[in-house]
Amino acid sequence: MIDKKIFSNFDWVLFMLIFAFFFISLGEIYSATHREGVIYGSEFVIKQAVWFSAGIVVFFVFGIIDYHFYERWSLFFYWSVNLCLIYVIYEGKLAGGSQRWISLGFMNFQPSELAKISLVLVLARHFSKNLFIDGIGIRQLIIPIFYTMIPFILILKQPDLGTAGTLVLIAALMIFFVKVEKKTLLSLIGTGAVLTIVFVMFFLKDYQRKRIVSFLNPGQDPLGAGYHIIQSKIAIGSGMFYGKGYCEGTQNALSFLPEQHTDFIFSVFAEEWGFLGSIIFLSLYFFILVWGLKISGSCRSRFGIITGVGLVSIVFWQLFINLGMVMGLFPVVGMPLPLISYGGTSVITIMSAMGILMSISMRPFTAR
């Protein structure tokens, strides 16, 4: 399974890009938890550094393993993750509330994060055997939709709207990639829109509906999400072109959110580094995505190509939704910024995805 030759193919670009993000992340978490010369949260920086170290280990383990291994075991991963999701719901019921994680002692592990990766693998396996030059039709969509709906419903039950929604978006992007017949695509978009409306009207929890309302009309909830969006926009906007300088941000002092070092960390960054820094930051993200697509493109195995696209879409959707939310384009949903936001679960998930991408990158010519 491990071939020594692969190390000559080690993807330094991917590796260095990841390091660049670690560097930015630690710097911004430090700044976000630092005020008037007093650090009130140095433990956040240290913890994040620990997560990154663990993430590097995960990255290498996933990278060394040949990606064909993932193909063979994808169905097993997929159903194991679903079992974990069921277990979490069951545990949560016992605890008399909602629960999203399984406690491993040293960390709380969220199976819903793993569901993103297992879904990508199982869909890639399925599509690699069912490709059509003119795109797939309705009948070929049944199985992929089935694969998506199971973890989607289980995660929705937790309830974690953000992650469940991301799952659908990841699957949608993959389906789009393997090409869908035009009329099927149109009817899919149509039913999707109808289903979304029905869903929002009947199945959302009150607080979730509130968030959407507050997004559409920020005046509606000026004390909660509406305020967060306004403060985030002020922080970003006040950075102007050149930014206020590192650790010179003032908006984080408002403690408008307990989440300024998690979901809203970009607002801290943009305030300090301005438009110039933010564009460079976005370029870095763009580059890592393009690089991921390049890795896909150089792969000779269908499974490798489609998995690569799926992994890129995990990172893409999370960063797009997070940045859009922080800039006031989308409603506030709990969504961390990949590789930047504070938090072990997010770091480990993204690093496993990067590890699989590395595995594909190191074996461009090993066709099945």
Place this chain on the structure above:
Amino acid sequence: MAVRIDGNPEPEWFRGRLNILLIWISAAFFILGIRLFWLQVIKGENYRKLSVNNSVRIQRIVPARGLIFDRNEKLIVDNRPSFNLKVVPKDVDSIDELLNNLNRIIEIRDGVEKELKNALIYTPFKAVTIADDIDRNIVAKIETNQFFLPGTFISVEPKRDYLYPGTASHIIGYLGEADTDFLRKKNNIPLRVGDYVGKSGIEKKFEDYLRGEYGGAQVEVNARGKIMQVLSEVSSVPGDNLYLTVDLELQKYAVELLGEEAGSVVAMNPNTGEVLCMASTPTFNENLFVTGMTDAQWKELIENPLRPLENKAIQGKYPPGSIFKMIPAAAGLEEELITPDEKYFCSGRYFYGDRFFRCWNKYGHGNINVKEALIESCDVYFYKLGVKLGVDKLAEYSRLFGLGSKTGIEIENEESGIVPDSKWKMQKFGKSWQGGETLSVVIGQGYNLVTPLQMAVMTSVFANGGSLVKPFLVKKIVGSNGVVIKESKGSVKKELGIKKEYLKIINEGLDLVVNSPSGTGFSIKTDKIRIAGKTGTAQVVSSERYKSSKGKKKRWLPHAWFVAFAPVENPKIAVAVLVEHGEHGSATAAPIAKKIVEKYCLGEIE
């Protein structure tokens, strides 16, 4: 017809798909870039201005707590505006200078300096209250000196106002600062340390109804922390209003009648369970808990031997004395151990085991039946009945009448009292029950302990013809929008199944306790309304010890009880009166019961 791709992947096909994907991702990044350009470059100046001094802030709007009315819709608990001096630490130029300036106007408590300096680091934009409920004159001074007091502002918040302090204190309860435990439990409500929440009585039990909903405002402030404009506002929603079953006038009167004595008066509608008054003396001034009291005032409250903070109606446990005799009478008849006409002979004492048990009347009552035994409160008759019943049967009937368990009234910390039986004694003392102990229990002098509320409930059973009612205090909860949220009309009733004819015999006895010259309660007989009742004198020390003291030591005097209902023909009120160490039920407790009945039924006050 779709063509399935088989064999090796076609790089060209995939490349085409990847390129399309790249275009879409580029488009998404383009949108983000444009948005950044809009926020940071085009609108940047604007946002920079807003960011200086964090000028967009949230202010909390405290809701007015729900009002409390009595059964006649008379307002008894209100809110009044209070003025609180607050400071936003970040808006202050120099904390020391500010405190210096403030000290010339108002006395600042210790520790504020440290609190402000801490807040400056951790929550620099959160207002800190540095003096609350300040005088209007001082408010005026602060406002005229505003220029020298940057960062300060006066916030007007509603404060609880008990309009009749010391009247229904134990029912209404009081407020106190929310503790961290409570704040954690209610973490979905923007409550803060220092907010007042219900700590006892109705205020505590109905906290979630009374509190109301917090509102807030998004405001824009200038560099000195002055509000320039309100961006948007969510108004607070006042709490729900409560309508009690209590008649404030009757409650006031009951407290007045008890006067200096420690004791309790409970009156209720025997048919519905509505509590008409529930007094416990001494009372306390609920407002002291809101305005803050001195150490001396607090000490007086907790060290007073008459225990003003205790709600004696539900927390005071007393031996019932002779008012208990209604229960063995009912038990004896229902179990058919005695007949209504069967007579026992009372010689003034009764020999049981190895000693004599005395009747209160040492000359004896002669040959009497159950009705006469109740009228004259003959102990010997009940000794004999007690022996026949046995303690376990007696306990069974006591429980039937609600003794030994909480009545379930809304307010907390209710005591259940004690109903002794052989099992209880074995558990408690590890000894078996002695026959002689039954004789003490049957006249209400044994281990049995009851609360005044339980006695009112027991009396109601006789008044309403045999059902156990659940007493309650809150009649109606009405939202601030006028919508009735909850309404109680006489709740759970339990038919006890005691034959009406037997109840009638006992009720005739209770009637004649007051209305026949030989009755122990004859002193309160009145022509205006026919009252039925029962006297009780509950010894607190042995009779020898009591006699040796010759009544000099008040704490050795027996408790005085009187329970009553009226009018006999169609009872509208059941009353239980307890006067701690009031000596004789007929002398101290009965007149109070009579006045309460008259006041409620006839609207008279002497």
